[in-house]
Amino acid sequence: MAGAAASPWHLSDQRPSPMIRFEGLTKRYGPLVAVRDLSLEVRPGEIYTLLGPNGAGKTTALRCLATLLRPSAGTAWVAGIDVLADPVGARRHMAFLAASMGLYERLSARELVTYFGRLHGLSGAGLDARVGEVIGVFGISDFADRWCGRLSTGQRQRVSLARALVHDPSALVLDEPTLGLDLLSGRTIHEFIRRERDRGKAVLFSTHQMDEVELLADRVGVLRGGELVAEGTPEELVGRLGAPSLAHAFLALVSEAGVESGPGGSGPVPEPGRAEGLR
Amino acid sequence: MSAWTVVCLKELKDTLRDRRTLLMMIVVPVLLYPTLLIVSEQLLLFGMRSLEAEAAPVAVVGEVPGELARLLDASASIVVVPIGGDPEGAIRTDSVTAAAVLGPSADAEGTRPVTLLFDGASDRSRRGRAELARVLDAWRDTLVTARLQERGLPETFALPVTVADSSIARPDEVGGYTLGRILPLLLVVITLLGAFYPAIDLAAGEKERGTLETLLTAPVPAGAIVAGKFVTVALTGIVAAGLNLGSMLLTFQTGALQLTAAMGLEVSLPLSAVLLIFATLVPLAVLFGAVFLGIAVRSSSFKEAQNALTPVYMLVIVPAMLPIFPGIDFGPLLALTPVAGVSFLFRDLMTGDADVLLGTLVLSSTALYAGAGLFFAARAFGSERVLFGDDEDRHEDRAVGGGAGWLLRPRGGVPSPRVAVGFVAMVAVLFFYGGVQLQIRLGEPGLLAAEWLLLFVPAVLFVAVGGYDARRTLSLRGARPLAFLAGALLVAGAVPLVWLLGWLQTFVLPIPWELLEGLEELVTADTPGRLAWLLLVLALTPAVCEEVVFRGVLLGGTRSLAPWRIVLLNGIVFGAFHLSFETVIRFLPTACLGVVITWAVWRSGSIWVGVLMHLLNNATIVSAASSRALRDALSDPEAPPPLWLIPLGVIAFTLGARLLLRASPPPAGTDGSAARPEPTSDQSAEPTTDRNADPASDHSERTR
Numbered sequence: 001m002a003g004a005a006a007s008p009w010h011l012s013d014q015r016p017s018p019m020i021r022f023e024g025l026t027k028r029y030g031p032l033v034a035v036r037d038l039s040l041e042v043r044p045g046e047i048y049t050l051l052g053p054n055g056a057g058k059t060t061a062l063r064c065l066a067t068l069l070r071p072s073a074g075t076a077w078v079a080g081i082d083v084l085a086d087p088v089g090a091r092r093h094m095a096f097l098a099a100s101m102g103l104y105e106r107l108s109a110r111e112l113v114t115y116f117g118r119l120h121g122l123s124g125a126g127l128d129a130r131v132g133e134v135i136g137v138f139g140i141s142d143f144a145d146r147w148c149g150r151l152s153t154g155q156r157q158r159v160s161l162a163r164a165l166v167h168d169p170s171a172l173v174l175d176e177p178t179l180g181l182d183l184l185s186g187r188t189i190h191e192f193i194r195r196e197r198d199r200g201k202a203v204l205f206s207t208h209q210m211d212e213v214e215l216l217a218d219r220v221g222v223l224r225g226g227e228l229v230a231e232g233t234p235e236e237l238v239g240r241l242g243a244p245s246l247a248h249a250f251l252a253l254v255s256e257a258g259v260e261s262g263p264g265g266s267g268p269v270p271e272p273g274r275a276e277g278l279r
Numbered sequence: 280m281s282a283w284t285v286v287c288l289k290e291l292k293d294t295l296r297d298r299r300t301l302l303m304m305i306v307v308p309v310l311l312y313p314t315l316l317i318v319s320e321q322l323l324l325f326g327m328r329s330l331e332a333e334a335a336p337v338a339v340v341g342e343v344p345g346e347l348a349r350l351l352d353a354s355a356s357i358v359v360v361p362i363g364g365d366p367e368g369a370i371r372t373d374s375v376t377a378a379a380v381l382g383p384s385a386d387a388e389g390t391r392p393v394t395l396l397f398d399g400a401s402d403r404s405r406r407g408r409a410e411l412a413r414v415l416d417a418w419r420d421t422l423v424t425a426r427l428q429e430r431g432l433p434e435t436f437a438l439p440v441t442v443a444d445s446s447i448a449r450p451d452e453v454g455g456y457t458l459g460r461i462l463p464l465l466l467v468v469i470t471l472l473g474a475f476y477p478a479i480d481l482a483a484g485e486k487e488r489g490t491l492e493t494l495l496t497a498p499v500p501a502g503a504i505v506a507g508k509f510v511t512v513a514l515t516g517i518v519a520a521g522l523n524l525g526s527m528l529l530t531f532q533t534g535a536l537q538l539t540a541a542m543g544l545e546v547s548l549p550l551s552a553v554l555l556i557f558a559t560l561v562p563l564a565v566l567f568g569a570v571f572l573g574i575a576v577r578s579s580s581f582k583e584a585q586n587a588l589t590p591v592y593m594l595v596i597v598p599a600m601l602p603i604f605p606g607i608d609f610g611p612l613l614a615l616t617p618v619a620g621v622s623f624l625f626r627d628l629m630t631g632d633a634d635v636l637l638g639t640l641v642l643s644s645t646a647l648y649a650g651a652g653l654f655f656a657a658r659a660f661g662s663e664r665v666l667f668g669d670d671e672d673r674h675e676d677r678a679v680g681g682g683a684g685w686l687l688r689p690r691g692g693v694p695s696p697r698v699a700v701g702f703v704a705m706v707a708v709l710f711f712y713g714g715v716q717l718q719i720r721l722g723e724p725g726l727l728a729a730e731w732l733l734l735f736v737p738a739v740l741f742v743a744v745g746g747y748d749a750r751r752t753l754s755l756r757g758a759r760p761l762a763f764l765a766g767a768l769l770v771a772g773a774v775p776l777v778w779l780l781g782w783l784q785t786f787v788l789p790i791p792w793e794l795l796e797g798l799e800e801l802v803t804a805d806t807p808g809r810l811a812w813l814l815l816v817l818a819l820t821p822a823v824c825e826e827v828v829f830r831g832v833l834l835g836g837t838r839s840l841a842p843w844r845i846v847l848l849n850g851i852v853f854g855a856f857h858l859s860f861e862t863v864i865r866f867l868p869t870a871c872l873g874v875v876i877t878w879a880v881w882r883s884g885s886i887w888v889g890v891l892m893h894l895l896n897n898a899t900i901v902s903a904a905s906s907r908a909l910r911d912a913l914s915d916p917e918a919p920p921p922l923w924l925i926p927l928g929v930i931a932f933t934l935g936a937r938l939l940l941r942a943s944p945p946p947a948g949t950d951g952s953a954a955r956p957e958p959t960s961d962q963s964a965e966p967t968t969d970r971n972a973d974p975a976s977d978h979s980e981r982t983r
Contacts (some may be wrong), residue, residue, distance in 0.1 A: 014905040066496045067495075093495065093833060094496070096493070096496040100492060101489065101491055102488060102491070104293055104488075104490055106297060107292070107293060118285040119282065119494075120497065121362040164493075165492070
């Protein structure tokens with residue numbers, strides 16, 4: 001059960017209260033269960049990585065959190081706001097970066113960031129200051145007045161981040177933020193994620209790249225078939241499974257063979273019956 | 280600044296940077312239209328001048344008296360060419376344009392017959408005839424004058440009555456009348472084009488580029504986003520229409536156009552009429568904006584949205600065209616018809632006799648439709664199934680509040696056979712009572728209204744309210760050109776065969792003579808305008824409306840049955856439907872046609888093939904009945920069809936059937952695109968969801 005993870009609810013009083021919290025979130029598409037009974041928390045100043053193969057339900061889970069999809073059961077909170085009860089309020093405290101980036105081709109980077117600043121209720125001098133700030137932080141001043149359609153992938157990703165961060169949110173939700181980027185651009189993103197964590201932001205990001213997890217994650221949740229099958233610090237996961245590396249641990253967790261031949265006993269390894277049900 | 284204005288301002292900026300939109304919104308209305316008009320007029324004038332510039336070569340056969348020879352010489356517009364004895368041949372070979380064959384000369388009180396030979400199919404020959412006739416008339420007049428003088432009678436003796444006609448319409452009224460027929464259609468179309476691309480770009484385009492996902496995570500209610508986008512789309516439509524109206528008026532009113540001046544037309548719309556026309560364009564643009572946006576947001580890509588909107592475009596053109604046809608009286612019913620009311624109101628405003636009551640009716644009903652369209656668009660933006668309608672979300676089930684019976688089921692999918700047949704039965708009854716009433720009260724426009732209001736609208740509502748997957752239920756899919764060709768061939772073959780069948784059954788069934796007479800009157804046209812109207816009412820309208828009901832809902836709902844059952848059931852229901860308002864002798868032929876069309880639609884998967892076939896069949900009957908040569912052959916149901924047609928029909932039919940068999944693979948179950956079970960799906964639930972999955976995937980399931 002996912003609840004057997006490292007940070008059960010009853011402990012949350014002793015730590016800073018979670019900035020992002022999933023509680024029993026389930027998303028069904030007809031008979032298909034994309035996310036099943038997902039519960040996890042991300043605290044301020046923490047990077048939480050959702051790790052999982054393609055189709056494991058990462059994007060669906062993040063979309064539910066971002067109020068783009070309506071959960072079939074359960075819910076999620078952002079900065080203490082229930083996303084089901086007050087989706088607009090929840091969005092105010094959240095930066096969401098979709099895998100597709102999604103920039104308006106015919107707007108310049110500055111116009112795009114300004115537009116989203118306005119949508120977040122900024123205006124006047126406050127807006128200008130904030131737009132100038134993110135443009136500086138993400139190093140896009142050189143191409144700030146070029147149409148987004150004419151930017152390179154790396155430049156586009158930086159504009160996307162500036163767009164997502166323009167309202168200085170306290171929770172960052174990033175869906176595969178380094179997808180399709182080269183090493184250098186990827187590193188820029190990594191640095192940014194760490195910096196935001198150090199500024200006390202809660203960062204939840206999804207990936208299927210192991211090196212990213214090792215570099216960044218304070219905690220990892222492994223999704224398989226829509227279920228959280230393991231959770232903990234990278235070191236904990238490796239240790240618990242007795243795997244030589246995180247990659248091995250991950251493979252063991254997400255492949256059926258791995259589960260059957262994996263170390264029995266304690267830990268978040270799902271019982272065989274469920275594994276069969278997932279297939 | 281409120282959220283929707285932020286969205287709207289951004290969308291306007293974005294839209295104004297889109298070349299395609301600019302073209303449709305500004306360039307086309309302002310530049311292309313007057314340019315085209317001037318160019319076509321210049322071409323026309325040039326053609327007329329070049330025709331008149333040279334003298335027409337003519338011939339005169341027979342003994343030419345002195346006066347005539349002098350008159351022929353004097354005329355600058357003809358030149359007499361000597362030919363041999365064959366004037367007909369000379370005209371055929373174009374050596375002369377026309378020829379006068381003089382009969383034997385008469386005595387002092389007799390009449391000399393003259394025959395004018397010309398080629399009625401050639402503009403040059405017709406002009407030569409006219410010029411030659413003018414000379415011959417002058418010759419006759421001199422002879423009359425001479426005869427009268429001889430007897431000492433005044434010239435008025437042979438001219439007891441003179442007739443001169445004079446139109447009481449002022450030149451500007453004539454201009455308004457002429458323009459009032461063409462302009463409404465153009466205004467409606469330009470408004471539509473102005474809203475077309477922005478709607479696609481702002482909805483489907485945004486989905487395709489993935490920006491919608493980002494936009495919806497902004498802390499702004501979906502309603503504000505829809506409002507901002509919608510205002511942008513409506514504004515581009517209004518701007519396009521306004522610019523078009525202005526440029527059109529300027530083009531006509533500057534008087535720079537030689538033709539309008541030459542024809543004695545004057546165009547001067549009072550400012551109040553212009554303002555009223557503009558005021559009517561606003562709700563129209565709002566309606567287009569809302570409907571387009573609502574449809575475009577349901578498509579996942581620019582191209583898909585374009586495909587989905589093209590039929591809407593066609594549907595708008597038909598009612599917008601109505602004022603072009605003569606003899607349609609603008610009444611309350613038309614005022615309430617979307618687009619048609621606006622089009623007629625434009626016409627009346629241009630001719631200067633708009634009715635306040637009808638105008639109010641048009642404005643308020645259009646506003647009402649626009650509101651409904653807006654609601655429809657807003658609902659689409661609020662639905663995650665619509666917004667993330669990619670594969671993983673296909674099985675989305677949404678709670679449906681309220682509604683009885685079949686409404687309380689998961690959205691999407693196709694109706695069950697029972698529901699589909701029930702719906703068609705309901706529509707048939709509705710059509711039987713309502714349609715007859717409409718036809719009695721309104722005549723032919725009533726028939727038109729009945730098809731759209733009692734067949735088309737209920738079918739669309741059924742799919743929308745029932746929450747069915749419109750694409751699958753109505754087979755709204757394109758087909759290869761080959762499939763259309765096959766459909767056309769099938770109809771070409773079926774028409775004579777069905778005719779034969781109709782004739783054969785006259786040996787068994789009684790012929791309702793009175794009814795046939797009425798029917799003949801209905802389908803027989805004697806002017807091109809009337810023919811166009813009949814084609815609209817009896818061919819195009821049934822082709823769309825009846826196909827949506829039978830090959831749309833009925834076929835869509837019964838696709839899970841065995842193929843022969845689908846086809847037979849559809850044919851029988853189609854035949855029975857026609858039984859209700861025609862006669863028993865129509866049943867078998869109509870049912871057979873229904874079977875053929877159903878098979879073609881089932882096989883090709885595209886309702887458009889059915890629409891084409893239905894259209895071709897009905898258009899053939901209307902045109903044949905209106906052709907003088909064919910009318911007699913057709914009007915006697917006891918006469919057999921020409922026998923040589925039968926083998927031709929068989930050949931065309933066989934060819935069409937073979938072509939269709941080759942052009943489209945057999946449809947796999949209900950839907951070829953049925954989602955394969957994903958690795959994450961619940962095994963226990965699979966049998967129910969993937970009843971139609973292909974055998975291959977079944978196999979792989981087992982081997983795993």
